[in-house]
Amino acid sequence: ETSTSWSINDFEIGQPLGKGRFGYVYCGREKRTRFLVALKILFKTQLKNSKMEQQVKREIEIQSNLKHPNVLRLYGFFHDDQRIYLLLEYAPGGELYRRMQKEKVLMESEAAGLCNALNYLHSKSVIHRDIKPENILVGKYGILKLADFGWSAESTTACKRTTLCGTLDYLPPEMLDGRGYDEKIDLWCLGVLTYEMIIGKPPFDSQSQHETIRLIRSIELNFPITTSHDVRDLISKLLCRNPIERLPLKDVIQHSWIVKNADIKSIEENYIKRKSTL
Numbered sequence: 001e002t003s004t005s006w007s008i009n010d011f012e013i014g015q016p017l018g019k020g021r022f023g024y025v026y027c028g029r030e031k032r033t034r035f036l037v038a039l040k041i042l043f044k045t046q047l048k049n050s051k052m053e054q055q056v057k058r059e060i061e062i063q064s065n066l067k068h069p070n071v072l073r074l075y076g077f078f079h080d081d082q083r084i085y086l087l088l089e090y091a092p093g094g095e096l097y098r099r100m101q102k103e104k105v106l107m108e109s110e111a112a113g114l115c116n117a118l119n120y121l122h123s124k125s126v127i128h129r130d131i132k133p134e135n136i137l138v139g140k141y142g143i144l145k146l147a148d149f150g151w152s153a154e155s156t157t158a159c160k161r162t163t164l165c166g167t168l169d170y171l172p173p174e175m176l177d178g179r180g181y182d183e184k185i186d187l188w189c190l191g192v193l194t195y196e197m198i199i200g201k202p203p204f205d206s207q208s209q210h211e212t213i214r215l216i217r218s219i220e221l222n223f224p225i226t227t228s229h230d231v232r233d234l235i236s237k238l239l240c241r242n243p244i245e246r247l248p249l250k251d252v253i254q255h256s257w258i259v260k261n262a263d264i265k266s267i268e269e270n271y272i273k274r275k276s277t278l
């Protein structure tokens with residue numbers, strides 16, 4: 001936590017983990033302590049051309065003072081004449097959406113952890129605005145880590161990006177109607193994401209984007225018969241067309257399903273138990 005100024009020479013760079021919008025993310029290790037990190041390397045020239053310096057500055061400001069087990073830590077940053085380096089927490093489980101493709105459904109406890117993260121963000125008046133499996137990493141014991149704050153806070157470009165990337169599944173009705181949105185958008189996305197993690201596909205999934213939009217507008221919610229009553233109850237209270245009817249986070253984290261599933265300890269215990277049965 002000291003304000004030491006790091007340099008790239010303090011780290012051994014491992015294999016690239018992925019390519020973000022403005023540069024690569026590598027696994028890295030701090031030489032002295034052998035502490036694993038994820039190094040997000042951004043090129044200054046690219047940022048300048050796309051006027052993204054503000055965006056990156058905001059990502060750094062927001063994420064560096066967020067400290068929560070379900071929010072990916074930004075430990076610090078440094079730069080040299082060509083690059084900016086973000087020192088991010090290393091999540092050994094990889095990307096959630098890849099894991100969902102492999103394992104189809106997750107443990108209810110892991111999905112519940114996200115509500116705690118969201119509640120924490122809103123208590124710090126941060127709106128994530130882009131909650132979907134692509135922006136979530138899997139930490140130790142399967143604990144989910146909300147990442148990628150490049151689109152949070154006031155940035156209005158989020159919705160353009162979401163539609164650009166074609167993942168309509170997470171768009172709430174107010175965005176489809178071009179109305180304004182506020183932090184209640186995160187509640188809608190939490191409902192969609194919880195549904196997708198428990199059931200294995202998004203609630204308004206369909207072959208055509210047109211049909212998805214129709215389903216979002218009409219909020220046709222169908223649950224498999226195996227879905228537990230309490231998670232149905234929670235999801236139905238989050239996926240309300242009218243944002244003010246959505247269950248506020250303070251009630252979400254007291255919901256029977258969350259209380260039963262959310263605490264980190266039970267996630268760790270379940271995870272270790274599950275690992276031993278595999």
Ligand SMILES: Cc1cc(Nc2nc(/C=C/c3ccccc3)nc3cc(N4CCN(C)CC4)ccc23)n[nH]1
Pocket residue numbers: 017018019020025038088089090091092093094095137147
């Ligand atoms: C910031 C960060 C990443 C991270 N960990 C990981 N990120 C990414 C993919 C990252 C990425 C980054 C930018 C764009 C696209 C993907 N992939 C990962 C893949 C991992 N493995 C090990 C576990 N295997 C099951 C899957 C492959 C482990 C950690 C990963 N911790 N902290």
